[in-house]
Amino acid sequence: EVVLTQSPGTLSLSPGERATLSCRASQSITNFYVAWYQQKPGQAPRLLMYGASNRATGIPDRFRGSGSGTDFTLTITRLAPEDFAVYYCQQYGSSLLTFGQGTRLE
Amino acid sequence: QVQLRESGPGLVKPSQTLSLTCSVSGGSIGSGDHYWSWIRQRPGKGLEFIGYIYYTGSTYYNASLDGRLRISIDTSKSQFSLELRSMTAADTAVYYCARGVAILAGRYYFDFWGQGSLVTVSS
Numbered sequence: 001e002v003v004l005t006q007s008p009g010t011l012s013l014s015p016g017e018r019a020t021l022s023c024r025a026s027q028s029i030t031n032f033y034v035a036w037y038q039q040k041p042g043q044a045p046r047l048l049m050y051g052a053s054n055r056a057t058g059i060p061d062r063f064r065g066s067g068s069g070t071d072f073t074l075t076i077t078r079l080a081p082e083d084f085a086v087y088y089c090q091q092y093g094s095s096l097l098t099f100g101q102g103t104r105l106e
Numbered sequence: 107q108v109q110l111r112e113s114g115p116g117l118v119k120p121s122q123t124l125s126l127t128c129s130v131s132g133g134s135i136g137s138g139d140h141y142w143s144w145i146r147q148r149p150g151k152g153l154e155f156i157g158y159i160y161y162t163g164s165t166y167y168n169a170s171l172d173g174r175l176r177i178s179i180d181t182s183k184s185q186f187s188l189e190l191r192s193m194t195a196a197d198t199a200v201y202y203c204a205r206g207v208a209i210l211a212g213r214y215y216f217d218f219w220g221q222g223s224l225v226t227v228s229s
Contacts, residue, residue: 031209033209033213033215035215035216037153037216043221044202044204044219044220044221044222045153045202045216045219046219047215047216047217050207050215050217056217088152088153090153090215090216092209092213092214092215093213095166095212096155096168096169097155097214098155099152099153099154099155100152101152102152
């Protein structure tokens with residue numbers, strides 16, 4: 001099983017600031033098969049990024065994904081008030097899909 | 107726009123079987139491009155992949171639940187279902203159905219999710 005460790009657990013920032021969220025895998029993930037999701041209270045997760053750096057439909061360009069191998073990053077260049085939520089990474093490089101434990105952006 | 111909606115009981119007694127159904131609209135469940143999946147989220151916790159079914163009926167289950175789990179599909183009704191036997195308090199969670207976008211066999215990310223169904227296990 002590929003274990004994904006997200007850091008930090010909680011990130012405290014203000015609107016307009018830059019957020020950097022990390023996702024580290026216990027083994028190398030093939031072909032950049034990492035996705036990122038945003039979840040707000042009482043809602044289902046929403047797909048933000050796939051293939052490590054591809055924005056999903058309708059996702060603003062302030063969201064940027066990068067990384068390879070075992071280290072992946074989600075960057076939000078200028079935080080908007082609606083960006084405060086929990087973010088999860090997911091790998092799909094192995095049969096058992098796994099998620100990170102989440103980073104809370106407050 | 108693709109929509110998924112879970113339906114099923116909100117309360118299950120210990121040792122009983124949970125049955126949930128996901129109804130899909132706005133897209134074909136019989137497409138080879140997608141994996142139809144279940145994911146759960148225990149209270150205050152992260153996301154746990156449960157398993158998927160392909161339109162052909164082939165399945166993959168998380169080994170941690172294997173032996174208790176069955177996922178089925180009815181393409182004529184645009185529905186897929188989950189059965190989880192021998193429920194315990196540890197199975198209390200919000201259960202989501204989701205559509206997986208196939209990249210390779212069994213490799214996918216989730217582009218559409220249901221709103222989630224809270225299932226509580228309690229006598």
